[in-house]
Amino acid sequence: MTDVRPTSRRRAVAAWTVIGLVVVLVGILGSVISGAGQRAQRDALDPESAAPQGGRALARILAERGVDVVVARDRATASRALSEGSATLAIADARYLADETLTTLADAAPSVVLIDPSSRDLRLLLSGSRSTGVAPGGSVEPRCEDEAASRAGTIEPGDVFSAGGGVDGCYPVDGDAFALLTTGDVTAVDGRALLSNEHLATSGNAALAVNLLGATPRLVWFVPGIADADAGASGASLGELTPGWVTPAILLLLGAALAAAVWRGRRFGPLVAERLPVTVRASETTEGRARLYGRSRDAVHSADQLRIGALGRLARTLALGPAASAPEIADAAADRLGADRSRLRGILFDDLPADDRQLLALSDSLRDLETAVQAAVRPERNRP
Structure with a gap:
């Protein structure tokens, strides 16, 4: 009688090895995709990034026009640059900053441009203004008294906003929605659709960007990082926004997938000869x-x-x-x-x-x- 147990053991080891390799490959692929998404998020409106969503083209245009562009990647550098003299403050992404930190930085600059504003930023710096969606497409004419917008001409906006009390709207889209909000000292535009490398050459986007960010001889381009985060600055987390049934459902699906892998991964070996307890003539x-x-x-x-x-x-x-x-x-x-x-x-x-x-x-x-x-x-x- 041939002993098939070593063969069955080798097959089981090979099967689990293949399963392990598949899991590792899936993990590596997920890490690569996640890393690519995070890299694209980091490059958005970064004045030193040449990616499509970066802002290096605008930074170079401003430098060629004699504007001293100071790239600040932390709160201390931004505060120090603003204290050295009159400068325009451009904030790319303020989600890591607490309300008090954001308003303190804005008060230190004579001119503030929110180039990637959130609803919280609009509420704090533009008297209750809010985001209302995305423009339907096409070029929009400026219909306001803002000098920077009037000189720039038409643009092709992205996100649009509703104006709060004491805030002027420019580039009207569908009635009470505007592609640009301003109080004179604070201006908000969707920089991803207007100021990024891939959209800067469209219509009057470049002219509007230069008029807004080049209004003073110095520009402090602040790109906050996670090190600038204060307690409670980032708002609700993904876990807090997720319904309560999502986590149990995910755990149940993972358990079912593991059980199916064990069930389908088990394979019976060849038949083993066995002596019968009786002998038939x-x-x-x-x-x-x-x-x-x-x-x-x-x-x-x-x-x-x-x-x-x-x-x-x-x-x-x-x-x-x-x-x-x-x-x-x-x-x-x-x-x-x-x-x-x-x-x-x-x-x-x-x-x-x-x-x-x-x-x-x-x-x-x-x-x-x-x-x-x-x-x-x-x-x-x-x-x-």
Whole structure:
């Protein structure tokens, strides 16, 4: 009996190895995709980024026009740059800053441009203004008294805002929505759609950007980082915004996936030979099969079984070997007996019995043929 346990163990190890490699590859792919998304988020409106959403093109245009562009990547650097003299403050993303920090920085600058404003930023610095969606598309004319917008001409806006009390709106879109809000000291625009590298050359975007950010000889371009975060500055987290049933559902799905992996990953090995607790005599097996054949009344199938046994014994008697075909055995027996070949072929495979009587006659013919061949091959056994 062959022991298949090592083979089964090797197959199990190989299966779990493949599963582990798939999990690792999925993790690596997810990390790459997540890293690409985070990298794109970091590059958005960064004055030193050449990515499509970056702002290096605008920073270089301003520098060529004589504006001293100071890139501040932390709150301390921004505060120090603003304290050195009059400068315009451009804030790319203030989500990490607390309300008090944002208003303190804005108060330190004579001119503030929110180039990626959130609803919180608009509420704090533009007297209750808020974001109202995205412009439907197409160019928009300035319809306000703001000098920077009037000189820039048409733009193709992205996000639009509603103006609060004491705030002027410019570039009206669908009535009370505007692509630019201003109080004179604080201005808000969607910088991703107007000031980024990929959109700067569209319509009057570049002119508007230069007019807004180049109004003073110095520009402090502040790109806050997570190190500038204060307690409670980032607002609600993803977990806080997620409904309570989401986490249990995800855990249930993960458990179901793990159970399915274990269930489908299990594979049964080959059959193992096992000794039976009892021994069945060959005669009992033969009698049982004979009863089944008799009950089915299939004379042809029964005749085939009889002929198979007779052909095997005749082949051994005639020393033909196990590879000999039925016609070869019949021809060899006819040569040994000097009998008609067609008659022996009829006995061994051609004639098909139609009922039990013909089956019994075929059985007798097979027995007589085997006896005659044995007598012809070993005549000494029949001598008295």
